[in-house]
Amino acid sequence: MHPIVELENVVKEYPLGRVTVRALRQVNLALDRGEFTVVAGPSGSGKTTLLNLVGGIDVPTSGEVRIDGRATSRLSDRALTALRLEKLGFIFQSFNLINVLDVVQNIEFPLLLQGELSRRERRVRVDALVERVGLQEQVRQRPGELSGGQRQRVAIARALVTRPAIVLADEPTANLDSATGTAIIELMREINHTDHTTFIFSTHDPKVMERADRVVPILDGRLEADTHSRSRAAPVEAR
Amino acid sequence: MxxxxxxxxxxxxxxxxxxxxxxxxxxxxTLLLVCLLALADGVRDNLVRAATTISAGHVSVAGFFKPNATNLNAIVTGRAALRKLVEENVDGLDYIVERHRGWGKVVGNEGTLQVGFSGVVAEDEPALFDTLSLAWESEYLAGGRDEVIGDPRELAEPGTMVLFAAQARRLGVRVGDTVTIKTETLSGQTNTADARIVAVARDLGLLSSYAVFVDRGLILDLYRYNEDTTGAFWIYLEDIDRADEVMRTLRTAIAEAGYALREHESDPFYFKVSRVQTEDWTGQQIDVTTWRDEVSFLTFIVTGFSVLTWLITTILVSVIAVGIMNAIWTAVRERTREVGTMRAVGLSRGRVLALFLLEAALLGLVSSSAGAILGLGLITLLDALSIRIPAEAAQVILLSDTLHLRITPQALASAVGVLTLLTAASAIWPSVQAAALRPVKALQHAE
Structure with missing residues (x-):
């Protein structure tokens, strides 16, 4: 069985004025299904770039990023959009919810884009997630009316609602207080255990690293030898 | 969606x-566009009303009769037979009236007028007297009363005349006065007759400057026509929009019945007279036209109003298009992060484009609908007020002495549709730019 995420000799460069910034340098990485992985490193080390490439919202300058065996650089924009919709879930540092939609509508949004489920089926799935992230009292509230922790819970529910194979979380606790951050990580860890969803985080928070199956250190765009901080959940077939 | x-x-x-x-x-x-459309349609309505009251029916069957190559009379001979043929070949006929035609001078107390006479048989006119709006005496006579004097139905009496307010002012006459009519007969002899004014109607623009109604007998006497003649059959249909179709049918039927039929010319009857007079033929020719032909020299007014309406609208829309484009640009800039998030989650470029276009179209639809509703209210109010048009030149152009505004549901819908489409079109470029945003760039922009 091939890894769910594979990076092979990946280089990512950005033009910055007259200078070209090399954000990732010859990165090789393979992640199995069901792993709870942290990409750890200081600011500017290339964590977000790595997650963007895995998430198919950016493509490498050279090398190949394969998601479930499909090379993202060979996909059209339409195919890449479909891949993100079907296989990936995103959790952003700044939550990135749609401000004019309420909690339920934000969570339901990817399902509506997929257009595969009936209204009733969508409702059942969204309700289950609302309950799981503990937002039953806030279902009709909009993001502006929620606390940071509540917003991130909505983002988690939105990322999970399509039952993706991979959830990418870019510094999900950076804008949260310590207790809320811990609760959010515990929630994702629990989902990883129960649903065997592959989670990939970026963080420089040691407390978050402690909760990961695997920590992949990154510095100046290069991966260093990774460590396993704890035994991971058994990999299973995911979509 | x-x-x-x-x-x-x-x-x-x-x-x-x-x-x-x-x-x-x-x-x-939108409000302005609706008002301008209503003005243009009101003028068109005035034109139809004036044309079908003074110049023609919806379809007109008239005749030229030349006893010799140089003399010409505006008559149909053998009117009974031709009327029967017409009645049998018009589908959707409402009614037919006959008008005897003449041309001459009217001499009043203070002036003279050169006019066309329309000889009517009052008892056979089902709508004329309802269509004519009568003027107050004060509208044509200094110190006159603010009330309508006279009754046009008195045209049933011999030697009577109905004229229009501007004519009454020029002649210096009032209801009850007698004017003198001077005409030339078939042989070129001058005849005169007196006519008593029985009513004065409100002006109908340019067309009413040169037309008066007299009783049919007066025309027969003045020109020495026999009873089996008429000037024209004015055919009124249940649906005026079928005029062209009915004209074609009648032309075929009349030609097949053996009448000499004139080629169709889109000119008023009186414009053709000098042309026909120089033609080298004798006998009877029948001329079939529609109301549009009879007022073709005035359609420039309606066309002018339509062109002006759309010109003004285009200029204004161009100005607001910049505003709409700017508003959507601002929306795209403000929501770049949101676009990036939605793209990351799986929203396609096409749907991003649709989202911003929908936003613009919704704005256009709601705003233009509100403008159209307000415009409809304003039009209804102004039309109900029957505001008097002060300048005579404006009355000539607007073909009425009062402001008449009229809007159809189709015109309202087209105003809303055009503005909605233009609003959406103004948003195309910024929407395309939003759709072209790469998710990673859009998300970085947010950060």
């Missing part, structure tokens, strides 16, 4: 200040 509609709608509500500003501009232009 429903979710996109929901997002678009809520974004408009959320940015209510910007929405209100752009919406007021779109609504204002």
């Amino acid at each position: 429903r979710i996109l509609l929901g997002i678009a709608l809520r974004n408009l509500v959320q940015s209510r200040r910007r929405t209100a500003l752009v919406g007021v501009a779109i609504g204002g232009v």
Whole structure:
């Protein structure tokens, strides 16, 4: 069985004025299904770039990023959009919810884009997630009316609602207080255990690293030898 | 698509200040467009009313009779037979009236007028007297009363005349006065007759400057015509829009019945007279036309109003298009992160484009609908007030002495449709730019 995420000799460069910034340098990485992985490193080390490439919202300058065996650089924009919709879930540092939609509508949004489920089926799935992230009292509230922790819970529910194979979380606790951050990580860890969803985080928070199956250190765009901080959940077939 | 509609709608509500500003501009232009369309349609309505009251029916069957190569009379001989043929070949006929025609001078107390006479048989006129709006005496006589004097139905009496307010002013006459009519007969002999004014009608623009109604007997006497003649059959249909079709049918039927039929010329009857007079033929020719032909020299007014309406609208729309484009640009800039997030989650470029276009189209639809409703209210009010047009030149152009505004549901819908489409079109470029945003760039922009 091939890894769910594979990076092979990946280089990512950005033009910055007259200078070209090399954000990732010859990165090789393979992640199995069901792993709870942290990409750890200081600011500017290339964590977000790595997650963007895995998430198919950016493509490498050279090398190949394969998601479930499909090379993202060979996909059209339409195919890449479909891949993100079907296989990936995103959790952003700044939550990135749609401000004019309420909690339920934000969570339901990817399902509506997929257009595969009936209204009733969508409702059942969204309700289950609302309950799981503990937002039953806030279902009709909009993001502006929620606390940071509540917003991130909505983002988690939105990322999970399509039952993706991979959830990418870019510094999900950076804008949260310590207790809320811990609760959010515990929630994702629990989902990883129960649903065997592959989670990939970026963080420089040691407390978050402690909760990961695997920590992949990154510095100046290069991966260093990774460590396993704890035994991971058994990999299973995911979509 | 429903979710996109929901997002678009809520974004408009959320940015209510910007929405209100752009919406007021779109609504204002729609209101203006609706009012201008109503004015143009009102003028067209006036034109139809004037034309079908003074110049023609919906379809007109008239005749030229030349006893020799140089003399010409505007008559149909053997009227009974031709009338029967017409009645049998018109589908959707409402009614037919006959008008005897003449041309001559009217001499009043203070002046003279060269006019065309329309000889009517009062008892056979089902609508003329309802169509004519009678003028107050004060409208044509200094120190006159603010009330209508006279009754046009008195045209049933011999030696009577109904004229229009501007003519009465020029002649210096009032209801009950007698004027003298001077005409030339078939042989070129001058005849005169007196006519008593039984009513004065409100002006119907340019057309009413050169026409008066007299009783049919007066024309027969003046020109020495026999009873089996008429000037023209004016055919009124249940649906005026079928005039062209009926004209074609009648032309075929009349030609097949053996009448000499003139080639169709889109000119008023009196414009053809000098042309026919120089033609080298004798006998009877029948001329079939529609009301449009009879007022073809006036259609420039309606066309002019339509062109002016769309010209003004185009200029205003061009100005507000810049505003709409700017508003959507601002929305795209403000929501770049949101676009990046939605693209990351799986929204396609096409749907991003649709989202912003929907937003613009919704803004256009709601604003232009509001403008159209306000415009409809304003038009209804102004039309009900029957505001008098002060300048005579304006009366000639507007073909009425009072402001008449009229709007059809189709015109209202087209105003809303055009403004909605233009609003959406103004948003195309910024929407395309939003759709072209790469998710990673859009998300970085947010950070």
